[in-house]
Amino acid sequence: MNFSEISDTLITHFGDLVLLHKAEVGDSWVEIPKDKLLEVGRFLKENPQLQLTYLNSVTAVDYLQTDPKKLKRTSWEPHIKVVYHLSSLFLKHTFVIKVTLPRWSDEEQNRLPSLPSVSSLWSTADWQEREVFDLYGVEFTGHPDMRRILCPDDWAGHPLRKDYTPPQEYEGIRCH
Amino acid sequence: MLDPTLINNKNIEYDAQTNEMLINMGPQHPSTHGVLRLIIRTDGEIVSEIQPHIGYLHRCAEKIGEHLSARQWIPYTDRMDYLAAMNMNLGWSLTVEKLLDHQVSKKLQHLRLMICELGRIASHLVGMGAYGLDLGTASPFFYAIREREKILDLFEKACGARLTFSYITPGGVMADIPEGWIDECKAFLDYFEPIIKQYHTLLTTNAIFLKRTCNLGILSKEKAIDYGCSGAVLRGSGIDYDLRRDGDPFYTEMYDGYDFEVIVEKEGDYPKDYPYPDVPREAQLGDCWHRFYVRMLEVIQSIKLIRQSFEKYQSIPEPIEKPLKLQQKLPKGEIYLETEAPRGQMGFGLFSEGDPIPWKVRARSSCFCNLSVLPELCRGVYLADIPSIVGSLDIMMGEIDR
Amino acid sequence: MGQFFNNLLQDINAFLWGLAGYSSQEITTLAEDSWIGYLLAAIIQAALLLHVLAAGTVLFTWAERKVCGRIQDRLGPTRVGGKFGWLQSIADGIKLLCKEDLIPDEADSLLFRIAPYLSISASFAALIVLPFSDGWVAQQLNIGAFFILAIMGLEVFGVILAGYASGSKWSLYGAMREAAQVISYEIPLAMCVVVPVLLVGSMNLGTIANYQAGWFTNWLIFHDPFAFATFWIYFTCGIASVNRAPFDLAEAESELVAGFHTEYSGMRWSLLFMAEYGSMFTVSGLGVLLFLGAWYGPLPIFNSWTSGTESWYLAQMANLVGCLNFVLKSSLLVIVMIWVRWTLPRLRIDQVMTMCLKYCVPLSLIGLSGVLLWQLLAIPSLNDLAPARSDLTEHWAEKSSSPFVKDSQEKVDLFDGRNTQ
């Protein structure tokens, strides 16, 4: 199955909940509301026509324009997109789904955004979601062990966010 | 002794139990393949729980990628899987090319295939030798390095470097291979092919080796898929999937017209186009031995591929094209492409907002996913089995931590 | 030995007093069994054996590097001391001496300090009863074979203490493995040693050795198929009991970092190391004494010299050749150990124990009963082809007489200091 067939199946099953993004260049994707993520995920995994049992990658993209010169040309509001790349090893097709999140879940910018964890569907999401949490500051609810994975446990900030400034020193060691 | 501040409370609680012991393996340990740290809860010699801690080699390669143009990031891909840097270069180059929809010439594809398959051999050699070290025999490692050095000599002739090549770049390669290189490569393959038998004698069929690897760390098909395992770990579990055949058309085009087999067990046996040793009775599908064996057989398939590529490369007379510009403007869009690196499916993602510099770079590490299955495999095994299992996953910390 | 030195001292004494113009009747000489002679003999013997241990370690380390280098298709040491890097071990020894002697905070410092000495003393003590040639033994015990086994069991102490006292979990693992392994492997090892003891009917290593004089067919390994198999079981268990690969579980570097000597550095570490090489030599030497014809070469070339009727000097020359023979054979076995180490992967601890209890013990018992039956049924053996010379099976101390020793018929003990019956 190619991308449009999979997305058609998804749209016929879920209706307006999923948003189709057809890209002219590169990958197209389907956008899913965050509270429907688990449901859609289970459908994608268990539907015999789709069988997207293999989760290649979970990652996030931080959309925040920090360059004031480019700000005028930027069409989007600041947000985070969590991207799931799925594939089926037996039917040999791939699929991309995305979930849009606010950068912070409150006004004061001290509560991380959250979305449900898919580690119950794909075990590989366990570590990959930890990585996203570590580097992007997205919390996954229902994750068995939500800790940092690449950075030390007491690291401050989430390095792959666009507004992240590296610390001058860490535990008495100069960083740069 | 373990620093209590570095472990979470769960473990401290367990440490207080009388007959259980909490031990810390790594990050400086001979058999953790770099700076992997394993926190192991043991009852005597039996491991009851294992918890990998990674990140000691984290260099924020993805963050750096957001400040460099696509071609400038190539050296950073070298440093991910530094034992197979060519394949890392290829993965990123293809990702950039796919976003630009820039298909390279057929001759260049043959050249890249030749180089990457050599890289695969070199990487599997280290995997094989280091596995021997994990099991307590040092000699295979020296044999493997001896052969690998010859491959590195070839690479050095092609690009001047021996470890971090930065050879394959978006839109081409750094420079065409020099005159006479193919003959040297042929000579190497003629020398190397009969030697593989020695490795089978030294390790694959050695009685102690079988005792240490067979029926151990069995990874079922379902688990392998569930944990996103790839490469030899996936195929060692009996799943017939290789991106060189089943991957994105943009990547598999390289392998069009080549005759090679995906190494996977079919009906209790492996492809028989070469005098391989038989599968021993003790071995179970998905155990350490199968993962190791798949790697060994892939070396032979790579040799087959390289031999075919010589002729195809030489049959095209015109020179290869120049690579893309250093500050090549990228179209707005995103792309995610996986290639079959020696250690599994290395995925590169490129999210572009229309600048020469990518908005975001993603590197999906195959070893990262392969390693995540370790706690699953290491439940109830002996302490001495941990090196066997970690070694059979053939991890590369540079790639895991990025 | 003691008498020899006493007599020598007496002669020198008489000679010196004679120079001063006294006659031999006027001076007081030492009694024949005076303790000074025994002390001198003990010091000389200890010094010699210590050199066997030290030089053995130096040579075997060098051999290990060279052999392992060749096995791994490389050269091994080439620079230090000229062509073959034969001074490499000395250079390493100096480096080790200069290293900082670290004692971890967590360690039990007293036990941590004494553990290497315990190990090395046990390894050294085993050499006391190991004959290098006919009569060339520091202390000739009637139960030599048994004594060596008993002493080699003590070496494990140093290792256990080293592992325990280090205060490191890896070391503790090493120590626990070592304890389990060595205790288990002592059983089949002793069973295998019993076979030649039964065949000869003596636990005296000299007697066992002399039983094998003559042609190589007289070696006990060729007595019957069971004895032949027993030697290989002995060798396997020997490798296991001295902790060499593939049974080096106590220091398995890919699992336990370095096992019991993880926390050791410098000289203390090298003492543990020397103990290992010392017991490698002892085990090989015991194997040679028991099965491989001891100091007798495959062909009886020098045997006629050792006969009591020939001159004392000729007998000593033959002994020298015998000593070289013995050292050569033992070193060959040590090199086989090195060869095995650099070829095979390591077993797992449960497999090592399984191998001992499920295979080695029953096999050695089968070997023992097989040899027993062979003797009982009087089945012809290869040893009967060329009968051993009867004079060599006699007690060896009575054979040759030194020109210095006036009366050597009495057996004397070091601790005893007086003649026994």
Place this chain on the structure above:
Amino acid sequence: MNSLLIASVDWHSFFFLLFGLLACGFATGIILSNDIVRMAVYLVGTLGAVAGLFFLAGAHFVGAVQLMVYVGGTVVLLLFGVMLTSQ
């Protein structure tokens, strides 16, 4: 003469006293020590010294048995047991 005096020292008695004192000293060490592993080490000393006494008495076999069974076997097992149980 001096040499006569030295020669008259009963070496046998000297070693008997030495080993006896060692055995007693180590035995006291066992009683006074608090650390169970050190006790085991002192026990090795005591048993080893007793083995020395046996050798001195010409009972080589008994001495070797003492070494093998008590020092090599029993105490190692004892240590092994100590290490397996928590303190």
